[in-house]
Amino acid sequence: MESHYHLTIAHYLLVFLLASSYMQTSTKHCFCLAGGELSSCVKTNSCIDEERRALLVFKRHLVDPSGRLSSWVGHDCCRWEGISCDNLTGHVVKMDLRHPYLHSISDEELDVWAYEKAQLGGEIPPSLGNLSTLHFLDLGWNYGLTSKNLNWLSRLSSLKYLDLCGMNLGTTGVNCVYAVNMLLSLAELHLSNTGLKGQIP
Template identity: 30%
Template sequence: MCRTTNLLLTLISISIFPFFTNGALQPQHQHAHGGGCNPDERATLLSFKKGITSNDANILTSWQGQDCCRWRGVSCSNRTGHVIKLHLRNPNVALDTYGEYDVCGGASALFGEISPSLLSLKHLEHMDLSMNCLLGTNSQIPHLLGSMGNLRYLNLSGIPFTGRVPPHLGNLSKLQYLDLGQDGDYSDMYSTDITWLTKLAFLKFLGMSGVNLSGIVDWPQTLNMIPPLRVIDLSYCLLDSANQSLAHLNLTKLEKLDLSYNDFEHSLASGWFWKATSLKYLDLGQNSLFGQFPDMLGNMTYLQVLDISQNWNGDMMMTGNLKNL
């Protein structure tokens, strides 16, 4: 069922959020001004390459020669020549014997560390290192990432980090896309306070699937302070409840909310999310929710996908004109 849910999540992401891959969050310029990259930035990328201990898929074999803007996964501004995009996502993730992702078990991943040298890429706007085994020496998310202040897009999903999510990420004030998710499974990452997210005033996409957020009671209030949010994925986060009271919902642009595989165990009707009438996708599966739908469901006319599987809700009645469901 987890695979089916993830597939639905992916399909609807493709259909309603093309700007994350083709629009404003992605640097549009692919070649450097003057036909060559900045020598200091080329040296920085080569220093990053030295921190890669295994590259069996030869992802970085093109990283040679003077023009780093032609290297695989590197894009530069055609106006300034500065490196603005580093996209090294592993596209061929291995699966373990249970059919789950095994990022560090496949030959296609990059192994090594996220080098501190990347701090020298002052103009970097987009960094995607997802689905690689870049754990370094302590397997934690490097605090240095909180100093890359020009980033608008940061994707570290699938990297099996451990330990606390650094609140320093709140310093990335320009960030619009943040994905730390572990692709539908529990991880050894945790956070006891997510108020640092409120510093990300332009955030549209938040993925923290698999990060242990147990004990954080006020998480809906925190997210409600980030009005631009369109996508929230807090599946497998061990959240205790979703029945907090929000006097006024600021998340008027929210289109996708995944709260599956948490520990709510309360009345379905008491969830704060029924106020989010802009939602197109709502996943509440595997939460021990019970009772019937609230009348507010009838106001969610944009809803295309509603997953309430694996809850205690055998006698539910659905009302309203949900013509897009």
């Protein structure tokens, strides 16, 4: 009886492994045996496809003369430069594209050409709002970045840290107030040198 029981478990494992070999997946499977029942769990180890597509749309709208986002290829966006994901869910939780030279070198050592080349530029597309699980977003001191409409920002409901310093937001003051007021989890906000008009309550 016991040998038959072990044979049944082996049979289930073999069938599952054969089926998995025909599926392209970015998950890891684990098994546990409790109470005579075989069960499985799934652990995600790469980013969510919808979020990967949103990041690629964002990249296509950018001017990136230094190739800072050259690592943004392949399926697993959790390995891309400036992107961090939740280890368990695979959701993108951090996007840090702050200008790399800021505070890293002294004024005497500053190579103006290299500093300018490292700037990201372009209009931020609304697709960035699809990263609804973001906790941290830093696009600071990329003077070439603009966002004429910040409605996408209001969809980042999990955001706790936001830095848009140095971006061109001069024509979106009222819109910015609306978007920021929607971020109920926000704990830290940086908007200096953005050219915003009016007051943010």
